[in-house]
Amino acid sequence: MINVSKLKKGIVIDHIKSGNGYKIFSQLGLDKLEDTVVLLKNIPSNKMGVKDLIKIENDIYLDLTVLGLIDSGVTINIIENGQKKEKIKLELPKKVYGILKCKNPRCISTIEDVGDIEFTLVNPSTKEYQCEYCHEKTKL
Amino acid sequence: MIKGKSLIEVNDFSLEEIDDLLSFAGKIIDSEKNYSGLCKGNLIATLFYEPSTRTKFSFESAILRLGGQVIGFADAMTSSVSKGESLIDTIQTISCYADLIIMRHPKEGAPKLASKNSSVPIINGGDGGHQHPTQTLTDLLTIRQLKGPISNFTIGLCGDLKFGRTTHSLTKILLKYPDINFVFISPEELRIPEYIKEGISNNRYQETFSLESCIDTLDILYMTRIQKERFFSEEEYLRLKDSYILDMNIMKMAKNDMIVMHPLPRVNEIATEVDQDDRAVYFKQAKYGMYVRMALISKILGKGGN
Incomplete structure (x- = not known):
């Protein structure tokens, strides 16, 4: 196994579903950071079989909504002085704007320029969101 | 208070507001002449993007009986829509002229989009197979006028319970009232969706294919x-x-005071011989539809008291 040195200060995004690591890396724009960033893929995990993991050696602003939408199962550990200072468990956002599109061909949003549509979470277990116009459910 | 509110779906109004509206509709039924000039001076637009004779006539007679005036179109092709104008632009323009807009549109959610872009209230007169709140208010008024308080009865809903938006919204609103039991009567292929049943406790509903087997237990047959x-x-x-x-053979098995409702139009599901039976109230129901729309329009325009 590849050894990556222990983080002194920064953020660890753990329990990323295998395959989602690169998506998170890209969506958070981590490739643009000048700090040290490590993306580990397919690490053996007792809980998940295999998982992805990201270490960022600095404090940066994380868009938790984007993270929650890509992979709501991740945990975020904030590290200071080599110790875990805070652990954040993500939840799916109750409402999202401008991220989802309604797939219902009967929805007014398919023929009118309605701008960003508000989608409301209706079932966290199935990750289903409901369109504000036609109430049709869409999965993330 | 309903004044100034849009009605896009029945849930936009609280139960208290609905009951207040139904009481006011009851007063109009009792003494219609007293309300004939209530909306004098009001201009109301009826924008029908798809044909609907029944709903359009019901709304327009409601407006005229209140002394209001109507502008609008019954076919989108005769309006600026045919020139490619967006719904948002049409609504922004018409809301400069009218005090209230009533619209029907084939696309789901169109009235909601309109209400976000209108300076006057919007009433949804039906958006595709999605919502038709004034039909639900019609059903509630019919029950209230003919069966008394909305509680303590058994209603049988019969036919297409899978796609029928009328039965879905009626069931959902009736669940908010006490002691109502449901019998869902449909072919296997057209059963009521699970998500509607999820809101009902098991001892409050049953499902069957056979109308004959349950009609004697019903107070209302829809x-x-x-x-x-x-x-x-x-x-x-x-x-x-x-x-x-x-x-009439099946009607013979029903209670003497059961009522038969239907949102109309009917095709074959009710034989015309049933029309002569006093328990057949579907044409009366259409009339109540006009009265509930009179009450709704008045209340939204702030003319029906608090």
Whole structure:
């Protein structure tokens, strides 16, 4: 196994579903950071079989909504002085704007320029969101 | 308070607001002449992007009986829509002229979009197969006028319970009232969706294919049309379309004070011989539809008291 040195200060995004690591890396724009960033893929995990993991050696602003939408199962550990200072468990956002599109061909949003549509979470277990116009459910 | 509010779906109003509205509709029924000039001086637009004779006439007679005036179109092709104008632009323009907009549109959510872009209230007169809140208010007024308080009865909903938006919204609103039992009568293929049943406790509903087996237990029978446009195959429609035909032989098994409701139009599901039976109230129901729309329009315009 590849050894990556222990983080002194920064953020660890753990329990990323295998395959989602690169998506998170890209969506958070981590490739643009000048700090040290490590993306580990397919690490053996007792809980998940295999998982992805990201270490960022600095404090940066994380868009938790984007993270929650890509992979709501991740945990975020904030590290200071080599110790875990805070652990954040993500939840799916109750409402999202401008991220989802309604797939219902009967929805007014398919023929009118309605701008960003508000989608409301209706079932966290199935990750289903409901369109504000036609109430049709869409999965993330 | 309903004044100034849009009605996009029934849930936009609280139960208290609905009850207040139904009481006011009851007052109009009792002494219609007292309310004939209530909306004098108001201009109301009826924008019908798809044809609907019944709903359009019901709204327009309601407006005229209140002394209001109507502008609008009954076919989108005769309006600026045919020139490619967006719904948002049409609504922004018409809301400069009218005090209230009533609209029907084939696309789901169109009235909601309109209400976000209008300076005057919007009433949804039906958006595709999605919502038709004034039909639900009509149903509630009919029950209240003919069966007394909305509580403590058994209602049978019969026909297309899968695609029928009328039965879905009626069931959802009735669940907010006490002691109401439901019997869902439909062919296997057209059963009421699970998500509607999820809100009802098990001892409050039953499902059956047979109308004859349960009609004697019903206080209200709500018949619906099996809609051809909902089927992908003509063959399946033909197989199911005459699943239920309510005739006098079946009516003989029903209680003497049961009422038969139907949102209309009917096709074959109620034999015309039933029309002569006092328990057949579907045409009365259409009249109550006009009265509930009179009450709704007045209240939204702030003319019906608090």
